[in-house]
Every structure is written in C-alpha cells, then in structure tokens.
Amino acid sequence: MHDADVTWEEGKQICVAWGGVMVVPRFEGEMQHLDTMSSGQWFLIGCNDIQTEGTWVCLDGGTIDVQDKRWEYNQPDNYYNEDCAEVRAAGWNDIPCDLITRNLICQRSV
Template sequence: MSSVRFGMLKTLFILYMIGYSQANQACPASAIMASSSCPPTWIQSGGNCYKTTKPLTWFQAKEECAQMGGFMTAPHSKSDLQFLQTFEKYFWINCNDLQKEGEWECKDGTTVVNYLEWGKDQPSNNGGNENCAEARPSTQGWNDIPCNHLKPAVCKSAMPTLHL
C-alpha cells in the first residue's frame, strides 16, 4: 500500500475514533479530496466509476443503478458508446420517449445528452409500445424496444470523495 494511501487511511481512522465524522456535518471545501479508487466491483475510467447490472427491465435497471449510488448512463459520443460497449454489447441506455411519443429524452445522470446513434429505420415504435432504448453494437445503432424486456445496464458514478 502506498504511503499516501496509508496516510489517508490513518487520518480517517483517527478522525473516526475521536468522533469527528458525523453524518450531517458540513465538510468545508478545503477538506474534500478525490478518492483514488472506485468502490469494490466498480471499474474506474477517468474520474468516473462503472458497473453493469444483471439483465433487468429498463425501470428496474434504472432503479438498480440508483440503489448502487449511480445512474443509468447514456453515451455522449461515438467514442463514449464504444467505451461503454467494452462492458456489454447490448444494454439499456437512459433514453426514452415515455413523456411524449417520438420525443426522445436521453440523460447521463442529470445531464441531457444530444448524441443519438439510432440504427437503420429506428426508432420504429413497432407495435406501439417501444419507449425505451438499447444500445447495440455500433454497426447496428440504437434500437427502441419495450421497456419490459430484460437487458443489463451500464451504471455510472462519479469517483467518491473523502471528507477530511
């Protein structure tokens, strides 16, 4: 273990032992520093952590990501899509037209994403109930499918921060 990481852990332990850490205590900005790793079973890339879910409905996958402390992601670009497909080839993305048919809303957390990568003749709303989007290999583009299909999702979370 590096001496920096050991020093951080030692400081956290001491603060915990003297009762400094309180759930609702504000932490001054000067005392916040980024953690050097993601939670166990999450994969780090840049300043974010990623994890896939088991196959779930779109709504279940979105909730599962939230329960794990993240959100169902939506790609921002072709390179972002290719990165996400290193986790899964077919997966839910946080895009839907549940509010108004044909008006697709895509979000990466709370950020609206304007990048769309629909496959040929998609979105099609085949059968009248295809309101959620799945990413497929880039040669096939995205597809709209019923939200009750079972697919994994790629969850995304910012790197945790430590309050010292």
C-alpha cells in the same frame, strides 16, 4: 456493468440505488469504451420517450434527437409501443420498457 438481465425500469432503480443513472453514451469514444466493456452484448441506456412519443429524454438531463446518427437504420420505430432505449451492435434501438430485459451499465458523477 450489471450482468443480470433487467427491464428498463429495474435498471433505472438499480442505478439510482448505486448512486448514479443508467449510462447515456454521448460521444464516439464513450460508445467504443462501452462496447469493449460490454463485450459486444446489448445493454440498456438511460433514455426514453415515455412521456411524449418521439421526444426522447435521458436520465442525465439531456435529450436525443430522433435523427441522431447513433440510432440504427429505421429506428426508433415504436413498433411494439417501444418507449425505452438499448444499444445493439448496429446502434441504438427502441424497445418495450417492461417486456425486454438487457444488461445494464450505470454511470455516476465523480
């Protein structure tokens, strides 16, 4: 976990420099592990809808459905042109890519 708050794009670059990508939690067990690891702090995840609004793609090559149960209630909402994703206590949330800073967790293949 990277303790300094960074923007989504900064986080993407940091993870690449470390040989990985921003974390994309795919399973409940991963979410629980990451929540423990982050001590309940909010953190960035490697998914965005920058290219096409409403089409969420992830840095691990996958996608996220906007109906996915991991999104918080009424999210993603694109309220302030929010094209990047974070994890909060209640679930995933969309945020502006360059205005909000959060902690960062990177993942790499073994």
